[in-house]
Amino acid sequence: MSSAEEIAKAAKTAFEESQLIPSTERVTALQRIHVALQSNRAEILAANREDLKAAQVEVDAGRMSESLLKRLDLDKGDKWDSMLQGVLDVASLPDPTGIVSYAKELDDGLELYRVSCPIGVLLVIFEARPEVVVNIAALAIKSGNAAILKGGKESNRTTQLLSQAIAAGLSHSSLSDTYVQTIQTRAEVSSLLALDQYIDLVIPRGSNSLVSSIQNNTKIPVMGHADGLCSVYLDESADVEKAVRVVLDSKTDYPSACNATETLIVHESLLQTTWPVVARALLEANVRLLCDAATLAALQAQSPSLPNLASLVSPSTPESYTTEHLTLTLSVLALPSLQAAIRFINAHSSHHTDSIVTESELSAAAFCRGVDSAGTFVNASTRFADGFRYGFGTEVGISTGRIHARGPVGLEGLVIYKYMLRSTGAKGHVVGDFAAGGKQYKHTDIQNAALPF
Amino acid sequence: MSSAEEIAKAAKTAFEESQLIPSTERVTALQRIHVALQSNRAEILAANREDLKAAQVEVDAGRMSESLLKRLDLDKGDKWDSMLQGVLDVASLPDPTGIVSYAKELDDGLELYRVSCPIGVLLVIFEARPEVVVNIAALAIKSGNAAILKGGKESNRTTQLLSQAIAAGLSHSSLSDTYVQTIQTRAEVSSLLALDQYIDLVIPRGSNSLVSSIQNNTKIPVMGHADGLCSVYLDESADVEKAVRVVLDSKTDYPSACNATETLIVHESLLQTTWPVVARALLEANVRLLCDAATLAALQAQSPSLPNLASLVSPSTPESYTTEHLTLTLSVLALPSLQAAIRFINAHSSHHTDSIVTESELSAAAFCRGVDSAGTFVNASTRFADGFRYGFGTEVGISTGRIHARGPVGLEGLVIYKYMLRSTGAKGHVVGDFAAGGKQYKHTDIQNAALPF
Known part of the structure; x- marks a missing residue:
């Protein structure tokens, strides 16, 4: 038996055994993990410094980016403390399992309950930031799922010690210490992706290419935390102040986030009015604009009065509208109608989050229904697309998939x-009694149904 | 552009356009399809007779089974009428879209709504029975999804005419007549499985090998209507009458159904008491028993008094417990404890439906929590696992998958x-206003929230 298979089997066994353990024990486990992390702080941060040292060598040799190195550092700012607080925060969220969502009396003395429960064994693959190990472990445990975690190789020393602390915490609860396991190599990932008898869901958290390559190499369902190609559409009736505020916030609040806006669509009627005002605000914020012919011409007509026009504005190419810039760059185009905007967004966006600025209820309704994205917003920044902002208390990731969970995913996405x-x-119940001429199904709702056991 | 790509693109366009059409129009479309089928009855049944004639040649040549041929016949019994009634029944079900399941005020004047909506474009692949085309088309339209359907090649003439009637019905509504399309060849299926930019969900309805081969050849999510390896466990405290009734119904009510029971697990303490009584009832019902050493010995000890013992009872092999018999054959084994039964079921069942016969609340609770299947039943036949019996009004299929939809799937599974x-x-809303030191999120529940648009 391969090592990967042993790991997967141990995870499945740990999961199955945990089904008979009360969910309060999962909260206990999280508290014990919090303690274990605290008491191993020095050791973990020392390992993290080793990882950083090795990464610095890579950066110096030009084989790693400075930004990746920064994300490795567990001792930066309040990262350590907020990682630990995160464990307690997740522990105190409502239990997503054991919730009855459908309850019917099928016959006298025959009651049906649909009860939320964990999915099973999660395989979570992520890059770089070592604190994700702790974050995901907490989410998995809280929702009752076993998990196998694979971090980036750059943080192997750190994640190994974090993982040991997690196992130590688990061993002080009734849960198995193989409830959360960590693996280190890509070869193990490849082996695990074939073990659909043990692994129930793969969650890749990272680049689009990571997500894609995993989807192509497994028949286990994948919950994709994919890229974001979000857009804002300025409707004919857009209010200028709202347009400026929403576009500016959507683009500049945090340009490298997946919910930042990459494309601005301007209704043709606004080319000489609202568009130059919005453009001025963007240029003042140092945003590079890739414009189609119409939006470019409109700016050039006002050339002398606009700042940085020559340096920041240039013509777009078709690729501009399918590019996730993740920087202070915005692709811009004009379209003649709301319908054209909806069609453009459906064809070019990543179905993540798109926003309309409008004063018309009709336009708002058509946009929200017609745009086929996880989030359709009215007069609000695309940056609101986030599990914490939505009130979930946590975020497992953002899904651009179309089944199970869509948009920001909270603990509900793990059940x-x-x-x-x-x-x-x-006499018990048998279907033969309901054959033609026999009993009839009642299908009466059971009011305020609670878990039967 | 290949023909498959044109079909997929047309489906996506039809879906996207339909998002701006009120859902009442989908009911109208179903009524028009009902009319179109009625007025084309003679033509469709004539095509069906051609399919049957061709199939008879295959049966005579030994290349097709008699049972497959029977399933092709659309004029048998009340099949035609119930197919037509099914369209109206689905039309009259509650609309699964537009339902608000989460609504929060994030800030004064900033309201978040989670609204149910269709998935997009479904690719449904099924075998033999031509009426499934109409059934699936109705479910897709009712739930607002576009669909591409592929039936068995044996029913091509029939499905082509059914498909024309569906398109004719659609063309008398505001929906596009490419909202539901039918394809005829496996080559088209292969091409479509690669088009994840257009197709959002694949639903194979057929053999395990069909489901498996599709899962291995696409990164589009698959909602598996898989095989059923269901079991009944007779607990130490099982009531004899309930045991007999539940086991008999689970095995014999409809042996070829996926919710029929294939394995019986007997608590060791019942070997000399309840087991022979249950076995007698099974043997009288002509059920073949594949027994492990303990259950076999227990029967042989009572040999003279049991009917058909020599002809119907034989030793099991390890494969007996992973075989979906789908006939009047039952694999039997004895185990020493409830815990052992739970472990056995989790390792051998297809996680479809498993039932315990018990008088103990504790055993019932442990079984229902510990058995990791879509249905865990107490003193009830596994045959109850069915969308109609559960009260859904219809059934899209049964899923043994672990995400999105599990167990019998109603219209809810298509949204x-x-x-x-x-x-x-x-001024609209921007996240910058909520930065440190700024506004706080309210996250207040919106009571009795309805669709905002």
Whole structure:
């Protein structure tokens, strides 16, 4: 048996055993992990410094980016403390399991309950930032899933010690210490992707190419934390102040986030009015504009009065509108109608989040229904697309997939349900009694149903 | 552009355009399809007779089974009428879209709504029975999804005419007549499985090998209507009458169904008591028993009094417990404890539906929580696992997958949700206002929230 198979089997066993352990024990486990992390702080941060040292060599040799190195540092600012606080925060969220979402009396003494429960074994693959190990472990444990985690190789020393602290915490609870396991190599990932009998969901957190390569190499379902190609559309009736505020915030608040806006669509009627005002605000914020012919001409007509025009504005190419810039660059185009904007967004966006600026309820409704994205916003920045801002208390990731979970995913995205059917009839229940001419199904709602067991 | 790509693109366009059409129009489309099918009855049944004639040649040559041929016949019994009634039944079900499942006020004048909506374009692949075309088309239209359907090649003439009637019905509504399309060849299926930019969900309805081969050849999510390896466990405290009724119904009510039971697990303490009584009932019902050493010995000890013992009872092999018999054959084994039964089921069942016969609340609770299947039943036949019996009004299929939808799937399984965020604030809403030291998120529940648009 390969080592990967042993790991996967141990995870499945840990998961199955945990189903008979009360969910309060999962909260206990998180508290114990918090303690274990605290007491191993010095050791973990020492390992992190080793990782940083090795990374610095790579950066000096030009084989690693400075920004990747920065993300490795666990001792920067309040990162360590907020990582630890995160464990307690997740522990105190409501239990997503054991919730009854459908309850019917099928017959006298025959009750059906649909009850939320964990998915099973998660394989989570992420890059660089070592604190994600702790974050994901907390989410998995809280939702009752076993997990196998693979971080970036640059943080191997750190994640190994974080993982040991997690196992130590688990071993002080009734959960198995193989409930959360860490792997180190890509070869192990490849082996695990073939083990669909043990692994129930793969969650890649990282680049689009990581997500894609995993989707192409497994039949295990993948919950994609994919790229964001978000857009803002300025409707014919857009209010100028709202347009400026929403576009500016969507683009500049945090340009490298997946919910930052990459494309601005301007209704043709605004080319000489709202558009130059918005453009001025963007140029003053040092945003580079890649413009189509119409939006470019409109700016050039006002050339003398606009700052940085020559240095920041240039013509777009078709690729501009399918590029996730992640920097202070915005692709711009004009379109003749709301319908054209909806079609353009559906064809070019990554179905993440798109926003309309409008004073018309009709336009707002058509945009929200017609744009086929996880988030359709009215007069609000695309940057609101976030699990914490939505009020979930945490975020597992953002899904641009179309089944199970869409948009920002909270703990709910880590659960599914099972059906429990209980007969309390004197003779049990059989379907033969409901054959033609026999009993009829009642299908009566059970009010305020709670978990039957 | 290949023909498959044209079909997929047309489906996506039809889907996107339909998002701006009120959902009542989908009901109209179903009524028009009902009319179109009625008025083309003679023509469709004539085509069906051609399919049957061709199939008879294959049966005579030994290349097709008699049972497959029977399933092709659209004029058998009340099949035609119930197919037509099914369209109206689906039309009259509650609309699964536009339902608000989460609504929060994030700030004064900033409201978030999670609204159910269709998934997009479905690719449904099924075998033999031509009426499935109409059934699936109705489910797709009702839930607002576009669909591409591929039936078995044996029913090509019939499905082509059914498909024309569906298109004719659609053309008398505001929906595009490419909202539901039918394809005929496996080559088209292969091409479509690569088009994840247009197709959002694949639903194979057929054999395990069909499901598996599709899962291995696409990165589009697959909602598996998979095989059923269901089991019944007779607990130490099982009531004899319930045991007999539940086991008999689970095995014999409809042996070729996926929710029929294939394995019986007997608690060791029942070997000399309940087990022979249950076995007698099974043997009288002509059920073949594949027994492990303990359950076999227990029967042989009572040999003279049991009917058909020599002809119907034989030793099991390890494969017996991973075989979906789909006939009047039952694999039987004895185990020493509830815990052992749970472990056995989790290792051998297809996670479809498993039932315990018990008088103990504790055993029932442990079984329902510990058995990792879509359905965990107490004193009830596994045959209850069915969308109609559960009260869904229809059944899209049964999923043994672990995300999105599990167990019998109703219309709910064909929808996902999107988030609509609406600012009614005087200046719109931007996240910059919520930065450190700024505004705080309110996250207040919106009571009785309805679709904002």
